[in-house]
Amino acid sequence: MCGIVGWIDFRRDLRQETPALRRMTRTMSLRGPDAEGMWTGPHTALGHRRLSIIDLEGGTQPAIARHGPYDEPVVLVYSGEVYNFQELRGTLMARGHRFTTRSDTEVVLRAYLEWGASCVERFNGMFAFAIWDASREELLLARDRIGVKPLYYHAYPGGLLFASEPKGIMASPLFTPVVGEESLPILFNARLSLPGETPLRGLREVRPGHLVRFSRAGASEFPYWRLVSREHRDDLKTTVGTVRELFEDVVDRQLVADVPRSAMLSGGLDSTIMSALAHRSLTKAGEGPLNTFSVEFAGDDSDFKPTELRPEPDGPYARLAARHLGTRHHDIVLETADVIGALPAARRARDLPSLGQFDTSMYLLFKEIRRHSTVALSGEAADEVFGGYPWFHDERLVRRDRFPWIGDAPRLADCFAPDLHRRVRPADAEHDRYLTLKAEVPRLPGETGLNARMREVMYFSLKGPLTYLLDRKDRMSMAVGLEVRVPYCDHRLIEYVWNVPWEMKNADGHWKSLLRLAFADILPQATLDRAKSGYPGTHDPAYEAEVMRSIDKILTDRSSPLFGVFDPQRVEDLTRAGSRTMTWLNASHLLLPILEVDAWMRAYGVTLA
Template identity: 85%
Template sequence: MCGIVGWTDFTRDLGREQATLQRMTDTMALRGPDDAGTWTGPHTALGHRRLSVIDLEGGTQPAVATAGPHREPVVLVYSGEVYNFRELRATLQQRGHRFTTRSDTEVVLRSYLEWGASCVDHFNGMFAFAVWDASREEVLLARDRVGIKPLYYFTYPGGILFASEPKGIFANPLFRPVVDEDSLPVLFNARLALPGETPLRGLRELRPGHVLRFSRGGAHEYPYWRLVSREHHDDLDTTVATVRDLMEDIVERQLVADVPRSAMLSGGLDSTIMSALAHRDLSAAGEGPLHTFAVEFAGDDRDFKPTELRPERDAPYARLASRYLGTRHHDVVLHTDDVLAALPAARRARDLPSLGQFDTSMHLLFKAVRAESTVALSGEAADEIFGGYPWYHDERLVWRDRFPWIGDAPRLADAFAPDLHRRVRPADAEHDRYLTLKAEVPRLPGEDGLDARMREVMYYSLKGPLAYLLDRKDRMSMAVGLEVRVPYCDHRLIEYVWNVPWGMKNADGRWKSLLRLAFADVLPQETLDRPKSGYPGTHDPAYDADVMRSIDKILSDPSSPLHGVFDPERVEGLTRAGSKTMTWLNSSHLLLPVLEVDAWMREYGVALA
């Protein structure tokens, strides 16, 4: 796992831009604390920071080969893991390629030399990479199918900047951070962002499952992978067995590393299944027990208040699951002072407006994990593909023609100042994004009723909330030099489960039936019976009070970059609104983006146009 940056410009000599390239590369230091390297040519400059996970001695980057009649350079910078790299290396060796390392980096480079841009079709993994092919005078950017690893870019006449995180692009003086008014709804609710969309003018994220070519003719982005809807012919027993076989293979592949491994264990269905498989595999290899981790907030036994998305505390279930499985468990207990003190580091990791305590607590959790291991497994995507969220099971929300996780709840954009609200029309912005995704849903001919609607609902979740969660996971983990792998994001599993009818996904009348049926023999009964509970947040009244005081100061501060954006009376009205979305803890949670956007705009010098 690593951080990459790059710059291609056909109008200038980038050999003279080493200082700028170094500044861009240095911004990735936390993502790659183990090694660094740069490469420059007349029109391309590439930088890399490495976190060593496989082949600790080899695999340095940028990786260079030659191609074409004049043996011109082909240069790769790569972040991620290709889990089938061993099989690919064997195939490439049969085709005449020679290898000097054991790393997957060299496999990615050689795959490009063999198959060109279509090399991505051969990869199973999480990745973002750039290849400069001098013989073609072209830079190729590629991102994994689900969007686990990030890759941002900014184009301008004759050139392109790209990086694993926005800060790599911010370090180049050609980019200025500006937010247009029309982007404010996304700025204050990142779950509304369409794939590739950011709130900053000109800054794009390469969409999951896409490739971008940049040459003298400009930029061209296109998909190499999409979900396809097909008839599901397997019966329930076969479907359950297939899910189990896939998960066992996925976890085994994702444990390959030359460094210590661990897992997130909340005590819910997804993480306990993942931990059970990982613990079994490591123990069989003589490398166990698996270390597992869960976050807990001091005072939760006193302050915790159940919500529909978070009906119970994680910590007791995590400890119970660990005892049942035999893992070595670590409770990461956080105090409010810890959460507040770590906010600047978490904000810096995000580059875009943070999630406050939810970013900070994850940052601190991953920091504790990094003290024991370099690779960790996490359970993102299980709810999105197997149907775990409560809004999947509420008919009122399912059939409402809008994003189901928001429903009729008040939006922060409802509190925009009247003139701004009329210009931006946030309700239209939200609905336009909803309709855009609805038009993209891969339909199954002849499918109707609840099965057809749930295909839509699950597609929205894959394109909105999941992208949001994967982004948070990547930023907070890489900020402490931890590689987090996500077994449920394996594209083979997603492709298979996508086409399982909704009725079969609820075969036992409960959420995530397929997982429960597939792994009932390896889990404690308490886990099997536990309802979905989202990532925890602190319920400390002192934290909420601190957030609300800070927001009041911002709204009355004429020097705030948000001065004039909100109507204070409308903001106050939101705190009194009785309707709430399932995703909020309380009013401070709803209003938190005001605080975080203000801090982000000040720190990064973001202008509002």
């Protein structure tokens, strides 16, 4: 796992811009603490920071090969893992390629030399990379199918900047961070962002499953992968067996590394299945037991308040699951002071407005995991793929023509100052994004009723909430030099389960039936019976009170970049309403983006236009 940056400019000689490239590259130092590399050409500057996972001695970057009639360079900077690199290596060797390292980096480079841009269609993994092909005078940017690894870019006349994180681009004087009023709805609710969209003008993210080509003709983006809807012909027994076979293979593949591995274990269905398979594989290979980790908060015994999304604490279930599986379990218990103290580091890791305590607790959890391992498995995407969230099972929310995951929850954008609210029209902005995604849903001809609607609902979750969760996971883990792998994001698994009818996904009358039926024999009964519980947060009243005091100050602070954006009376009315919804725990949870956006704009010098 690594961090990459780059700069292409056809109007200047970038061989003279090494200091600028070094500044950009060093913004990625937390993502890649083990090594730094740079390469420059007449119009190209590429930088790389490395976190060594496979072939610790080899695999240095930028990786360079030469081809074409004039033996011109092809240069790669790459972040992520291609899990089927060993099979691809064998195929490439049979075609005459020779390798000098054991790394997947060299496989990616050689695959491009053999198959061109279409090489991405052969990769199974999480990745983001850039290839400069001097003979074509073309830059190729690529991102994995689900969008596990990030990759941002800014195109301008004659040139393009790219980086794993926005900070790499913002380190260049060629980019000025500005938020337009039209982007305020997604600034305060990033889950509404369409794929590739950011709140900063001129900053794009390569969309999952897409390639970006940049040449003298400019930038163009196109897909290499999409979900396809097909008739599912397997019966329930075959479907359950296929899910098990697929996921066992996924976990085995994602354990390949030359460094210690571990797993996050909340005691829920998804993480317990994943941990069980990883523990079994490592033990069989003589590398067990698996280290597992969960996070808790001091004071949960007295302060915890159940909600529909977080009905109970994880701790007791995580410990029960670990005893059942035989893993070496670690409870990470956080004090409120720990969470507050880590805010600056977590905000810097996020680059865009953070989630406050939800980011900092994850940052601290990963920091502790990093003391024991360099690779960790996590269960993101299981709920989106198998139908685990409460809103999938609330008919009223499902049937309404809007995003079910937000439902009737209050919108922070409704608290905008009246004139701004009229200009921005946040309800229209939300509905426009809903209709855009709805039009993209790959439909099955002839499918109607609940199955057709649930195909839409699951597509919305894959494109909105999951994207945000994966982004958070990447930022907080890479900030401490930890590679987090997400087995449920394997595209083969997603492609198969996507076409399983909704009634089969609920075959035993419980959420995520396919997972329960596929792995019931290896799980404790308490895990099989447990309701969905989301990532935990602190319920400390003192923390909530501090958040609210900080927000009150921002609303009346004329030096705040958000001064005048919100109507203080509307914010107060929302606070007094005491709304507790499926997604918002309390008023401080709902209003937290005000605090985090203010901190982000000040830290990065972002202006509002």
